[in-house]
Amino acid sequence: MKKILFSSFVMLVLGLCMSSCNKDVVPTVLVNVKVLFPNNYSQPNAVGVKVTLTNKADGAAQTATTDANGTAAFTDVLPGTYDLAASKSLTAMEAQSLTGFAQALELNASRNGVVIMETPSPLALELRLAGSALGNLVIKEVYYTGSRTAAGGTYFSDQFVEIYNNSTDTIFVDGLCIADVYGPSGQINTATRPTEFQADMANTYLSSVWRIPGKGKERPLLPGQSIIIAQDGVNHKDPTLNPNSPVDLSKADWETFNERPDNRDADAPAVPNLERLYFTGGFDWLLPVFGPGVVIFRTPDFDKLEKTAIPGSTLAPRIKLPNAQIIDAFEAVQNGNSSNFKRVPTALDAGFFFADNTYNMQSARRKVAATIGSRRVLQDTNNSTNDFQKIDAPTPKGF
Amino acid sequence: MSNLRILLLLLVFPFVASAQMAHFDSLLIHISQYTPSFWQNGQNAAALAWWLQPQFGRTQLAYNQTGGTFRRPQEPKTRQYFSLHTEGLRQIGTWTYFGRFDHQKSQDRSLAYSHVNDPFDGNPFIWADTLAGDWQRDHIGAQIAVGSPVWAGRWRTGLGINYHVGQGARTRDPKPFYRLRNLELRPALHFQANTRTHWGLVGHIGLKQEENEVGYYSDEFPLLYRLRGYGTFSRTPTVTAERQMVGNVYKLLLQYQYFTVNNTQWLVQMGGGFRQEKIREGIATPTNGGDFGESIGELFLSWNKPAQRQNWTAVLHLLNQNGSGRDPILMANSVSYNWLTASGKYGFWQNKTGLFRHLFLKSKLQILQQSDQISRTDWNISNLTLTVDSYERRPIRKVWLWYGIETGYRARLARAFAANRPTPLTATLVRPDYEFISANGLIINVSTGVDWQFGRFPNLWNRINITAQTQRNSTLGNRQSVQINYSILY
Numbered sequence: 001m002k003k004i005l006f007s008s009f010v011m012l013v014l015g016l017c018m019s020s021c022n023k024d025v026v027p028t029v030l031v032n033v034k035v036l037f038p039n040n041y042s043q044p045n046a047v048g049v050k051v052t053l054t055n056k057a058d059g060a061a062q063t064a065t066t067d068a069n070g071t072a073a074f075t076d077v078l079p080g081t082y083d084l085a086a087s088k089s090l091t092a093m094e095a096q097s098l099t100g101f102a103q104a105l106e107l108n109a110s111r112n113g114v115v116i117m118e119t120p121s122p123l124a125l126e127l128r129l130a131g132s133a134l135g136n137l138v139i140k141e142v143y144y145t146g147s148r149t150a151a152g153g154t155y156f157s158d159q160f161v162e163i164y165n166n167s168t169d170t171i172f173v174d175g176l177c178i179a180d181v182y183g184p185s186g187q188i189n190t191a192t193r194p195t196e197f198q199a200d201m202a203n204t205y206l207s208s209v210w211r212i213p214g215k216g217k218e219r220p221l222l223p224g225q226s227i228i229i230a231q232d233g234v235n236h237k238d239p240t241l242n243p244n245s246p247v248d249l250s251k252a253d254w255e256t257f258n259e260r261p262d263n264r265d266a267d268a269p270a271v272p273n274l275e276r277l278y279f280t281g282g283f284d285w286l287l288p289v290f291g292p293g294v295v296i297f298r299t300p301d302f303d304k305l306e307k308t309a310i311p312g313s314t315l316a317p318r319i320k321l322p323n324a325q326i327i328d329a330f331e332a333v334q335n336g337n338s339s340n341f342k343r344v345p346t347a348l349d350a351g352f353f354f355a356d357n358t359y360n361m362q363s364a365r366r367k368v369a370a371t372i373g374s375r376r377v378l379q380d381t382n383n384s385t386n387d388f389q390k391i392d393a394p395t396p397k398g399f
Numbered sequence: 400m401s402n403l404r405i406l407l408l409l410l411v412f413p414f415v416a417s418a419q420m421a422h423f424d425s426l427l428i429h430i431s432q433y434t435p436s437f438w439q440n441g442q443n444a445a446a447l448a449w450w451l452q453p454q455f456g457r458t459q460l461a462y463n464q465t466g467g468t469f470r471r472p473q474e475p476k477t478r479q480y481f482s483l484h485t486e487g488l489r490q491i492g493t494w495t496y497f498g499r500f501d502h503q504k505s506q507d508r509s510l511a512y513s514h515v516n517d518p519f520d521g522n523p524f525i526w527a528d529t530l531a532g533d534w535q536r537d538h539i540g541a542q543i544a545v546g547s548p549v550w551a552g553r554w555r556t557g558l559g560i561n562y563h564v565g566q567g568a569r570t571r572d573p574k575p576f577y578r579l580r581n582l583e584l585r586p587a588l589h590f591q592a593n594t595r596t597h598w599g600l601v602g603h604i605g606l607k608q609e610e611n612e613v614g615y616y617s618d619e620f621p622l623l624y625r626l627r628g629y630g631t632f633s634r635t636p637t638v639t640a641e642r643q644m645v646g647n648v649y650k651l652l653l654q655y656q657y658f659t660v661n662n663t664q665w666l667v668q669m670g671g672g673f674r675q676e677k678i679r680e681g682i683a684t685p686t687n688g689g690d691f692g693e694s695i696g697e698l699f700l701s702w703n704k705p706a707q708r709q710n711w712t713a714v715l716h717l718l719n720q721n722g723s724g725r726d727p728i729l730m731a732n733s734v735s736y737n738w739l740t741a742s743g744k745y746g747f748w749q750n751k752t753g754l755f756r757h758l759f760l761k762s763k764l765q766i767l768q769q770s771d772q773i774s775r776t777d778w779n780i781s782n783l784t785l786t787v788d789s790y791e792r793r794p795i796r797k798v799w800l801w802y803g804i805e806t807g808y809r810a811r812l813a814r815a816f817a818a819n820r821p822t823p824l825t826a827t828l829v830r831p832d833y834e835f836i837s838a839n840g841l842i843i844n845v846s847t848g849v850d851w852q853f854g855r856f857p858n859l860w861n862r863i864n865i866t867a868q869t870q871r872n873s874t875l876g877n878r879q880s881v882q883i884n885y886s887i888l889y
Contacts, residue, residue, distance in 0.1 A: 024731035026772040057633035057728070058822055076820075078773065079729060187636045337622055337636050 030122040031074040035066050035086050035109065037129055041098045045070030046088055046107075046129055054083045056113070059336065079118050083339050085110040085350055086127050087383060106382045107131035108350035112339050130201075130347035131382060137171055138380050139330045140164035140226055142294055143363040143394035144287040145355050147245045154359050158236040158245045159287050160252065160396060161294055164226040164366070166378050173221050174214025176327075177277070177302070178229060179206040180285070181293030182310070182318045183343035186334025188290060194341045196311045197318075201345045204295060204326060205308065206319040208281050210256055210274035224375035227253040228396050231285055233271025246361050246393040256285035277302050280316045289358045291332030293343040297325045323348055331384050332364060351385025363394035429792075433712065433748050433757070435666045435701040437589065437599040437654050438497075438544075444557025445589035446599055446654075447488070447495035447546035456487035459886040467869075468876030469840070472511070472831045473518040475534070480505030493548030501540040508533050512626075512828055514575035514611055515644075516567065521722045523734045523771075524678045524689030525626040526611055526642065529827075532571030539564050544585075553592070559585035573621065573637075579609040583648070597656040603672060605648030614639040627689060627726055628734040630774035630818060630825040642688055646676035650695065661705075668699035678727070686727075693722035709747035712759075716742040726773065733772040740765050746788075755792040761785070761807070767836065775819035776829060780837040781812040798851040801864075805844040809870075811837050834875065841871040850888075862886040 031053065035046040051072040054061040057080055064072035072086075088107045096102040107129035116123060139161060146156035161178060165171050182205045183195030197205045210229075212219060221227060233255035236245035249255075250270060257273040258265040264283035267273065279285075287294070299305060299321070307317040329348040333341050336354055355362040367389050369379035376399060379387045432439065437446030461484065466477035486499040511531035512518070518525050544559040561583040568576040583605040590598040613623060614637055623637040650672025657665045672695050678688030698717040703710065717740070724734035746759030763784040770777045786807025792799055814837040818825045848864025862885070869879040 024733065024772075026726075026729055026731050026733050058631075059634070060820075060822055187638060190638050335622065335636055337634060 026078070027118045028076045028078055028121075029116055029118065031077050031116060031125060032122050033064070033066075033072045033074070033084065033086075033125045033127060035070050035072065035088075035127045035129065037098065037107075038131075039128075042100075043098065046086075049086050049088045049129070051084070051086045051127070053077065054085070056081045056083060056337070056339070077116060079116055082114045082116055083110065083112045084114050084125060084127060085346075086129065087350060087381065088129060089381065105131050106380065108346055108382055110346040110350050112342065136167055136327055137173070137176070137221075137296060138164050138166045138328045138366060138378055139294060139296060140378060141363060141365040141394065141396070141398075142287075142292070142330050142332065143247070143396075144289060144292050144332065145357070145362050146289050146359045147242060147361045148359050149242050150244055154289075155236075155242040155245060156286060156289055156359075157232045157284070158242070158247050158249065160228050160230040160247065160249055160394070161287075162226050162228050162396060163221075163296060164378060165221045165223050166380060168223050170220050170222050172214070172217050173212050173219045173227065174216050175211060175298060176296060177209055177211045177299065178274075178294065178296050179209040179278075179319070179321075180287055181205065181295060181329075181331075181343045182207045183293065184341060185288050185290035185292070185332070186338035186341050188334065195343045196313075197308075198342070201347065202323055204293075204321050204323060204329070204345060204348065205343075206278070206295070206321055208279045208285055209277040209302070209319055210285065211277050211302070212254060213272075213275050226397060229253065229274065230255045230271065231287075232266060233268035234266070247396055249396065252396070258284050278319055280318070290334045291338075291352075291354060292330075293332070294330045295321070295344070295348070296327050296329075297321060298327065299325050328380075329382075330364070330388070347382075349382055349384050351383040351387075353384045353388045353390070355390065361393045363391050364388040365391050365395060365398075430748075430750065430755075433710070434664070434703055435699075435714070437597070437601075437656065437666075440666065440699060440701075441599060441601050441652050441654050441668055442544070442559055442585055443587040443589060443599045443601045443652075443654060444497070444544035444546050444559040444585060445555040445587040446597075447497055447544060447557060448490070448555065449589070449597070450488070454487075454489050456485070456889045457886055458485040459483070459884055461882055461884045463880060463882040465878070465880040467878035469835070469838070469870055469872050469878040471519070471835050472828050473513045474510070475507035476509035476531075478505060478507050495546040497542070497544040499540070499542040501538075503536075503538045505536045505538075506533065507536070510534050510569075512624075514569075514577065514613065516565065516577050516579050516609060521693050521720065521736065522644070522676055522689075522691045523626060523628050523724045524644075524691060524727075526575065526613065527624045527626055528575075528621050529624070530571060530621060532569040534567050534569050536567035537565060546589075549591075553590055555589040557587040557589070559583075559587065561585070573614040575611065575613040576615075577609055577611045579607070581608075582606045595658040597654075599652075599654030599656075601652040601654070601670075603648060603650035603652070605646075605674075607644070607646035607648065607676065609644040610641065611643075612639075612641045613637065624824075625688070626824070627728070628724065628771035628773060629769055629776045629778075630822045630829045631726070631733070631771055632822065632824055633728065640680065641682060642678060642680040643685075644676055644678050646674060648672065648674045652697075663705070664701075664703040666699070666701040666703075669697065671696045689727045690725040691722065692724075693720055695720050709749045711747045712744070714742075714744040716740075718742075729773065731772070734770070736767070736769040738765070738767050753794055755790075755801075757788070757790045759788045761788055761805075773820070774822055774825060774829075776817065776821075776825065778814070778816040778833050780814045780833070782809055782837065783812055784809040784842070786842060798849050800847075800849050802847040803845070805842070807842045809838075809840045809842060811839050838872045838875055842869075843871075844868045848884075858889055860888040862888060 033051050035049045037046050049066045052063050066072045086109045090105040092102040092104050095105045109127040109129045141162040143160050184192050230249040230252035233249050233252040235248040235250040252271050254274050255271040257267045306320040308320045309317045329344045331344040331349045332353040353364045367379040368376045370377040436450050437443035438450045461482045464479045482503040484501050489496050509531045512527040514526040540563045542561045546557040563581040566578040586602045588600045622634040624632050624634045626632050652670030655667045674693045676691045679685040680688045696719040700715040702713045720738045722736050723732050726733045741764040743762045748757035765782045767780045786805050788805040790803035792801035846866040850862045853859040864884050867881045871877045
């Protein structure tokens with residue numbers, strides 16, 4: 001009996017010893033990210049830039065700041081796929097020193113889907129900043145999610161975009177163009193792939209383009225004022241439409257009217273129509289309810305813009321617009337994990353917004369950075385992740 | 400009749416009464432659990448004939464309701480289930496047969512962070528999302544065990560087969576779904592060395608398979624979380640997805656039983672084994688979803704001393720489980736755990752005319768350790784649970800009334816927690832789970848019931864009983880469970 005008990009004890013001890021035999025060392029990597037100013041700047045290395053490394057698998061983010069050599073060091077990085085982003089705000093004085101122009105600038109850079117493997121370590125990566133001037137017209141609010149009808153159906157005709165004068169001067173909006181950017185918002189179905197034009201960081205590819213008519217000085221927009229561009233300029237709460245809709249757009253400044261032989265798009269007589277310059281949509285200008293890319297721009301001659309075929313597709317070609325002509329951009333994707341579906345180049349918008357769901361009335365509204373007198377200055381860092389807040393219902397001309 | 404027909408008859412028609420069965424007392428089923436045996440403690444089918452159990456049958460309907468805030472994050476807020484259970488033991492000729500059948504339909508409310516059947520079985524590779532929803536489950540289990548007649552004067556052989564099939568689905572989009580099938584074979588041997596010494600050997604070969612699907616019947620696409628350890632996870636937007644877990648279990652159990660001159664019984668069981676499970680995702684191009692392995696060591700000692708007034712018993716059970724997981728992305732053994740449980744029981748039971756009672760002091764020591772190298776999570780917990788379990792059964796007129804209470808306390812002896820690369824799930828899942836496992840708690844279990852005979856049928860008994868359990872913690876709240884059973888015994 002004693003021998004049996006002793007043998008039993010030995011077996012259990014052996015079993016306990018096995019607990020320490022089955023572990024590997026999980027490798028980590030040292031990553032050095034060098035951040036550079038645009039090529040024509042007076043100095044190459046960007047010092048004091050905040051760099052963020054985000055693990056795409058679980059969203060875990062690490063941050064580091066570039067040193068005197070423009071390098072940010074990330075220690076202890078697990079192998080995986082990452083999004084890399086950097087941003088730098090330049091005051092007018094700093095911009096004067098670097099560019100010769102005393103104009104505040106917002107610089108951004110990003111690389112999505114960077115694969116970091118076990119070797120090499122250290123791994124050297126590079127980001128080059130790019131950006132645009134601040135203090136101009138901005139996209140203030142984009143309501144794209146739509147709403148539900150009383151019967152639980154979907155209603156998307158109440159979409160609108162609000163454009164705001166964020167500067168200190170009156171801006172004439174004659175000839176201002178608005179467009180949606182080509183590309184899916186996320187993994188809508190198993191076959192969905194990101195836009196074919198993602199690699200082109202110098203241009204933005206547009207699906208449908210509209211323009212505010214006028215000869216140049218007919219449509220003044222005062223500082224702190226805004227205009228509403230509606231898909232349909234009607235009171236959507238009307239019992240014949242959708243009483244659950246959150247908006248009455250019968251007093252919108254402009255609407256998009258897609259004239260068709262079958263009259264599928266209604267023309268609200270009280271709201272003037274934008275000029276339809278290029279259209280690839282359905283019966284009306286429908287922004288993707290999963291998240292659109294929207295840009296406002298001016299171009300000297302729209303007809304001279306190149307029309308580019310979509311590789312491997314029979315869909316209508318898209319308008320290729322140089323980024324230098326874009327005044328402001330907004331990007332929304334399907335959810336927080338859809339960064340690889342970004343359509344707007346990073347220099348114009350380094351981040352993205354996303355709603356919690358479709359048809360839930362949520363809206364993206366730009367944050368207020370400061371109030372000067374009675375005029376609100378909206379935040380504009382060229383980053384929709386930081387600049388926009390998610391509100392439960394739209395607020396057309398809320399302020 | 401052939402042995403196969405007899406087996407089917409036992410499973411499908413458990414109400415068949417044997418004309419050779421003696422007068423039956425519902426207490427007799429209860430008493431057999433006090434004396435450890437090769438079958439009862441080791442599922443040794445070859446030793447069925449030696450089980451101190453009269454031939455019996457039992458069919459039970461039950462309803463259970465469980466709820467309360469003192470729970471693990473991956474447990475439902477409330478659970479209710481209906482179940483049908485039937486089992487029976489028969490000796491036909493020189494062969495002994497045991498059969499069991501279970502069917503359970505359950506509903507879980509507000510369950511989050513788990514799309515699998517059992518998130519607590521050790522395998523860290525689990526599908527989940529952050530949405531809490533209601534689950535409906537349907538499970539069926541069946542068991543057959545056959546013990547042979549003695550051959551060569553001392554040997555018996557036996558075979559046990561267990562089969563478990565089940566499925567469950569969440570009612571909330573994107574409606575995750577699982578389906579499982581588990582099959583176990585337990586070949587067994589029994590050897591009687593002499594009138595006092597018995598040996599047993601039981602093998603256990605198990606095949607496990609679970610399939611999970613998500614998104615096929617949904618128009619919403621939240622993020623799908625793939626848990627890969629204690630805090631480690633990856634998440635992706637998913638339209639539809641499927642995965643499969645295939646596992647094997649192999650165990651061996653050696654048994655020894657010795658009766659002294661005055662009938663004191665010693666029973667020793669020791670064994671070990673291992674379990675392997677592989678996760679694969681996708682159908683057209685399967686990808687690795689994780690590999691899990693667990694080794695088990697077990698020791699069981701019992702001592703029974705019958706005496707004139709009381710029967711004394713002492714039991715010691717040691718179980719060590721050691722598991723590890725190989726991460727599918729970093730291809731490293733990054734997750735591991737070691738769970739050591741030592742349970743003990745000491746006390747007596749007595750069966751006098753007009754009264755049956757027992758009184759036991761029970762203890763359970765747990766030493767638990769878990770670590771995850773990716774999230775750099777490490778925790779250790781030591782708990783000690785002490786309870787006193789008392790029970791009485793006495794006749795009142797023509798019925799037998801019984802009642803019992805077990806009460807005690809789980810005390811935390813020591814604990815330590817570190818998460819040096821925390822993730823969002825560290826705060827929402829890992830830490831709360833650690834707090835629950837290491838929480839002190841008051842334990843109270845009460846039960847009462849009544850047995851009475853069917854008037855003209857002395858071999859048929861009715862039983863109605865209610866059990867209520869509660870665990871209480873001053874910070875985390877309570878968890879209570881109430882079950883009502885109606886049984887027929889024969």
